[in-house]
């Protein structure tokens with residue numbers, strides 16, 4: 001039998017079929033997208049930084065064709081009295097693991113598993129437990145098995161304080177208690193891998209604890225528009241329908257409770273109808289006063305803060321686009337922070353100036369913009385009044401769509417601008433843009449902070465500006481459409 005790695009063991013814990021497919025139908029996997037790659041990159045960056053918690057260690061550099069060599073090297077380092085090893089590699093009972101940080105403490109060996117997340121997650125217990133299992137099998141006396149994760153309370157002031165950036169959580173007792181479970185699961189996984197493809201149906205396990213990359217393979221039988229697309233219906237309830245054999249909207253039993261909005265979604269789809277409450281839309285439009293600003297922010301977040309006053313994973317505004325509509329006149333303003341420089345103060349100044357004549361400022365989903373502006377006001381008290389004045393002029397464009405005063409079946413129950421726009425203005429699309437969603441914009445801007453290729457930086461900046469501009473231009477077009485229908 002081939003070796004099982006720690007990540008494969010974790011995959012098998014989530015779903016046996018996923019592990020089986022990984023071994024036997026590897027090519028059916030969906031490749032990671034840019035957002036997932038960015039998460040991996042963050043993990044690598046955080047892993048390297050955490051090594052400074054135990055400095056002067058010896059690193060084993062991973063290479064898939066040097067497994068035997070690396071296992072032997074780890075053994076040799078231990079025998080020669082090395083106190084700290086990064087990415088130490090061990091094998092036991094055909095299970096291969098790498099330990100992020102292995103440190104010789106006063107009572108024995110200490111295992112530190114580094115995660116870039118902001119808190120402990122239930123899956124980490126098994127991750128560390130399998131490492132303990134293998135190291136224990138190698139005869140190492142393990143005194144500590146711990147998790148190292150990001151401390152979100154840390155606020156950077158000057159040089160990065162590595163000790164403050166991380167939280168160390170001792171999980172030794174839990175990991176020891178968990179050993180029989182690991183042993184049992186390993187046996188089950190090995191047995192399963194010797195058989196045919198497991199017959200496991202789709203379920204919540206396809207998303208928990210991680211999104212499975214074999215979803216395309218297993219979810220082929222789900223129609224393009226199904227009960228899984230009913231907006232805001234919990235996964236348990238979606239699977240309740242699925243387990244009754246209900247896949248299509250038309251097959252939902254009449255006694256299955258849906259909210260009014262969900263029922264509207266189903267009815268509009270089945271009857272091929274739209275729902276437009278002209279009075280509601282009119283009332284919304286009547287409160288808008290020209291010049292109307294249509295504003296949208298992009299933000300970014302970092303596990304490791306780059307700037308003073310920044311906390312891990314706290315959203316920082318990096319760019320905005322503003323269209324100003326006054327009669328037939330439409331102007332555009334924009335701001336994009338320079339990579340490597342804290343964008344907040346310049347962004348606040350620029351936004352205060354650009355919005356000063358707007359009587360109404362339309363945003364799409366007010367909670368986000370209001371929170372960002374409030375944070376800026378707290379950070380720059382001398383600008384608090386001007387920023388509060390922006391907040392006072394904000395109106396949420398989502399209202400007519402969330403309240404379903406304006407609903408078309410193409411919105412598929414959602415009021416996100418990403419569905420409202422193609423439903424109302426199909427000729428305008430994010431397709432063809434190099435950056436086409438907020439998540440990608442956020443990750444790419446975070447990456448810009450460490451890039452050095454000026455040509456590439458300029459190209460990305462142009463893509464970011466184009467994307468954000470389209471967001472507010474989309475709002476202009478949606479507003480036009482709303483005026484048209486009333």
Ligand code: SF4
Nearest residue numbers: 015018206212215218
């Ligand atoms: S998509 Fe779901 S059922 Fe299929 S392998 Fe993944 S977790 Fe298992």
